[in-house]
Amino acid sequence: MIPGKYRSVSGRAANNVNCGLHLVIQTSTLPEKNKTEFRFSRDTSPFPGRLLQHDLERNYSSRQGDHINLVSSSLPSFPILQRSSEEKSLYSDRLTLERQKLTVCPIIDGEEHLRLLNFQHNFITRIQNISNLQSLIFLDLYDNQIEEISGLSTLRSLRVLLLGKNRIKKISNLENLKNLDVLDLHGNQITKIENVNHLCDLRVLNLARNFLSHVDNLHGLDSLTELNLRHNQITFVRDVDNLPCLQRLFLSFNNISSFDSVSCLADSTSLSDITFDGNPLAQESWYKHTVLQNMTQLRQLDMKRVTEEERRVASVVAKKEEEKKRESQKQSLLKEKKRLTINNVARNWDLQQRVSNNAINADRKDCASPPRDSCQLDGSTTSSLPAETGSLDSGLTSALQGLSVTDTHLVEIEGDTLSLYGSGALECLDRNWSLQTAGMVTTISFTFIEFDEIVQVFPKLKIKFPNSLHLKFKETNLVMLQQFNALAQLRRVDQLTVDPQGNPVVNFTLWKYYVLFRLSHFSMQKINGTEVTQNDMIMAERLFGILAHVASSELPQYRMISILGDARRKQFRYLLETKGKKPGIASEENNDSKRVMGENTNRATLNYTTKEWHNEKLEEIKEKKKFCQMYVEDLVKEATDINMKNEALQKLWPQMFIELVRDAVIEIRNKNTYMKVCLQQITDQK
């Protein structure tokens, strides 16, 4: 007999014969050694001449088959097996009945010492007629049609039970097999792990290619070293940390999608080898380092040794993930705060608008009582977040920067956009901004702020954010075309967006043309998202060109100067009020305004003065007006007096003249007396 090295590879992974337990049953070549040695090798020693089981069997079975006689028995369906005594003595402890086209287990007579029984590749549907083989250690029923585990209750010595590739639907009836060492149930229809908890000697459990959807109920398997669950539909794994000896766990080709569903693996200290390939989990970008991070005891992952480098990388990445998660949590918190604040600001704005509308209507109707809801204008309303003055974040250019979040206003820089909500936000322009941050800002967006208030901070804007090119206005109460004149103060505006919401000016037909006309020196490119065409510019000139002409050349010189002087003076007011007066800026202002004047003298007189300023100015002038009135009145009085006197004189003069002449004539009538009187007068004078 050719001795056979007959290797049974438990865990029939189709592609992978390099793993798992190798069960080697070696038979001795010499008749003296008539016992079967069971050697269980655990390492994957590469055997060059290793043959797969079925190959051997093909050679083997054909021989054995010759010597087996299946005799039909008296019992209706069970054949009785008999072996020749020669066979019996040669292979007393093993019986191979593979590929015998058996549909039932035959009754095996007189083989009570059998230890190895091989029924591979048959068509057996039920395990029967082997209850008498109580010395059986190795039972192989691979590739049959067994639907239920049964008939094994007397086989108390059984150690290896191979039931792969059958039709078993449920694990059951294994209660007495307490010595079971290897249980192979791959390729069946098992849906749940059960009734294995008593198998405390079980070392290898193969449930590959079944219909398992989850893994639990594994307690009691205190010796389990290898658990093969490949090619199932497992979505989560539990209880594995209750397996004190588990070293290898194969979960390839299942349905695990997150590490949380296999989180118990992290608690298992014995695991050293695990596979997850073929799971959705393995497709994730964070797969490798998450696994490595959570299972630091692992030595092999997906059949590849885990290197120190990988572990290091994994921990680094995991730390980064942690940080990112914390960051994103912070961000989402900030976002929430922002949203609430904006809602708050919007509410305040609405109230304000309603109150002012009421006030206007009340004025018009000459209503005596002031509107009642003015008391609700208090800034702190129902927001639940505490007011907090944020601190400047440094360095983060691409991430969101929530800089100042309080209940009543919000300031935010996001890359190149500075957004201001609520009138309190305008104070942020007083802060010290890093040059880098300020330099990057090209868009400034104003929401829920009165335009008149925004106008007052334009000088500051020019200085603090010199690169701002795009202005956006929403809910800023732009109602007059005149207000756009204020934009001329800025250094440069490339784009202008005026949201129709809250800005009635957009309803006017001519507003865009007016903007283009007034700000022609900016050569604006876009208004509300639409490109400015040559035709638009020409139309703007056509519509308002005469206004510019009238405003420049027909205005008397002194008016021109006074208007321009006013404008400049307003701009300088800011500079004078700032604490750090830098002479450089002052001259820059001069240059700016000179340049502005040079750009389009004919438009420069079109300025915007807010109602407040206007009224202020009128107030100032009142005194002067009064004085002028009085002065002119005095002049008039004088003039009329003089006129009266003049007229009176005119009237009286002839008479007076006649009287004068008469008096003179009367005096000179008597020459002598006259001479005497004159002489007397002369002597008197001495």
Next chain:
Amino acid sequence: MLSPERLALPDYEYLAQRHVLTYMEDAVCQLLENREDISQYGIARFFTEYFNSVCQGTHILFREFSFIQATPHNRASFLRAFWRCFRTVGKNGDLLTMREYHCLLQLLCPDFPLELTQKAARIVLMDDAMDCLMSFSDFLFAFQIQFYYSEFLDNVAVIYQDLLSGKNPNTVIVPTSSSGQHYQRPALGEAGMLEGVEASLFYQCLENLCDRHKYSCPPPALVKEILSNVQKLTFYGFLVALSKHHGINQALGALPDKGDLMHDPAMDEELDRLVVRSRLYRTPRQHRGKEPGVFGFQRRGKLEALERVPSALAPTPNLYRWEPRE
């Protein structure tokens, strides 16, 4: 100049009639306000410029409403300035809302009150639909009447109200089908629409008004003309008739006739020049300064180019001088 009527007036009345004092006061006030700037080039020159501008009608530009309203001459100048500046808008054919016209008015006078514009709009629209679009000429003529004769119109409204409610003993109230109510209505709206007053009676009252008050009224003869054409008329009907009447427009002297409203050849020339110049400046950024401009000459610096302009466009006063007529 030395007509006997003028010399016959006592001093104050004479001054008041010509509003001399208003201008004097204003001039002195302006002087005080801008004394630093003006003192540089001399007070005499300032006064010359000031009164020149008063004659030309440019003194009201960008002034406060109280000044603009102060004298009829100011009002007429303002109307004329508005016409000249925004004639192009009308020519373009845009129909604008009352608010937009108000905006345009505010460009010239920052604190122009909304009520006046609203009243003017009511004349055009004849009802309270304040969001309707109006053409430039319609609005302008209605606005002229409303603004120039605003006190007169206020009084006319009162008279009309009185007539409607029958205060005048001579009134004959013609009962209409829809009414049957004789109680006084506070608002002018519906009553005026449905009923009306008898024209001749109305005219008598108006004549009294014109005689009594010295502020500007439309020439009574023309008013008579209007009222003689109809039997009855409503308040707004009367106003519309006023605004559309050529004679009154000419009597005012601020605006040209309706047919010529869009016509101003000198300004159009000016405008063309402006447009051409702006086109020159709109050359694309890449080509700025590199190639010769459209007209074949190198584009000079903006500053220089612009400085050329004022001299070329120095106003020729004689062309535009106009005398306000009484």
